[in-house]
Amino acid sequence: xxxxxxxxxxxxxxxxxxxxxxxxxxxxxxxxxxxxxxxxxxxxxxxxxxxxxxxxxxxxxxxxxxxxxxxxxxxxxxxxxxxxxxxxxxxxxxxxxxxxxxxxxxxxxxxxx
Amino acid sequence: xxxxxxxxxxxxxxxxxxxxxxxxxxxxxxxxxxxxxxxxxxxxxxxxxxxxxxxxxxxxxxxxxxxxxxxxxxxxxxxxxxxxxxxxxxxxxxxxxxxxxxxxxxxxxxxxxxxx
Numbered sequence: 045x046x047x048x049x050x051x052x053x054x055x056x057x058x059x060x061x062x063x064x065x066x067x068x069x070x071x072x073x074x075x076x077x078x079x080x081x082x083x084x085x086x087x088x089x090x091x092x093x094x095x096x097x098x099x100x101x102x103x104x105x106x107x108x109x110x111x112x113x114x115x116x117x118x119x120x121x122x123x124x125x126x127x128x129x130x131x132x133x134x135x136x137x138x139x140x141x142x143x144x145x146x147x148x149x150x151x152x153x154x155x156x157x
Numbered sequence: 158x159x160x161x162x163x164x165x166x167x168x169x170x171x172x173x174x175x176x177x178x179x180x181x182x183x184x185x186x187x188x189x190x191x192x193x194x195x196x197x198x199x200x201x202x203x204x205x206x207x208x209x210x211x212x213x214x215x216x217x218x219x220x221x222x223x224x225x226x227x228x229x230x231x232x233x234x235x236x237x238x239x240x241x242x243x244x245x246x247x248x249x250x251x252x253x254x255x256x257x258x259x260x261x262x263x264x265x266x267x268x269x270x271x272x273x
Contacts, residue, residue: 085267086265086267123265145260147199150199
């Protein structure tokens with residue numbers, strides 16, 4: 045079935061760039077998303093990318109999509125301690141008949157001062 | 158900022174109690190969702206609604222039930238809570254349609270439930 049996979053943990057130093065990777069299986073997904081979850085909170089939409097795009101940039105965030113390899117990444121430039129959170133990638137249902145986004149298991153980003 | 162609310166934010170109750178977790182949104186979204194998030198962080202879809210009077214079970218079997226009598230309101234009920242129900246419950250909503258904004262889900266802050 046459809047699956048979205050992420051590495052569980054990433055640690056970086058403040059000021060460095062962070063790259064969070066995600067792989068997905070549904071080639072019919074039209075949109076791919078990145079969400080951020082801070083402790084004790086719900087998921088906050090960070091950005092999304094349409095499947096016919098290779099890259100999308102939004103301030104410190106850069107999303108890269110390799111549709112051939114079904115690989116999605118989120119780069120955070122100049123990572124700050126406030127970026128420490130869990131980051132989820134998600135794919136849209138596409139034409140699979142699924143009813144909701146499929147989420148990865150989340151990557152915990154720890155930013156060290 | 159999405160206008161979706163959940164109450165209570167935290168709840169600690171004893172085994173056997175009946176509880177209702179509230180979720181409401183003011184965006185007029187047709188689709189609403191309930192997720193259970195385990196300590197390992199993964200989200201599991203437990204309930205889904207296309208609109209008023211429409212509810213479906215999600216990917217993860219759950220002993221909870223939901224109702225959708227009004228567009229803005231999607232409460233989740235546990236008739237008899239057990240320690241295995243201890244978890245974080247997240248509510249979300251999205252528009253109905255074919256563009257990216259319709260797939261985009263907006264989340265409430267969550268309810269952390271502890272059953273003793």
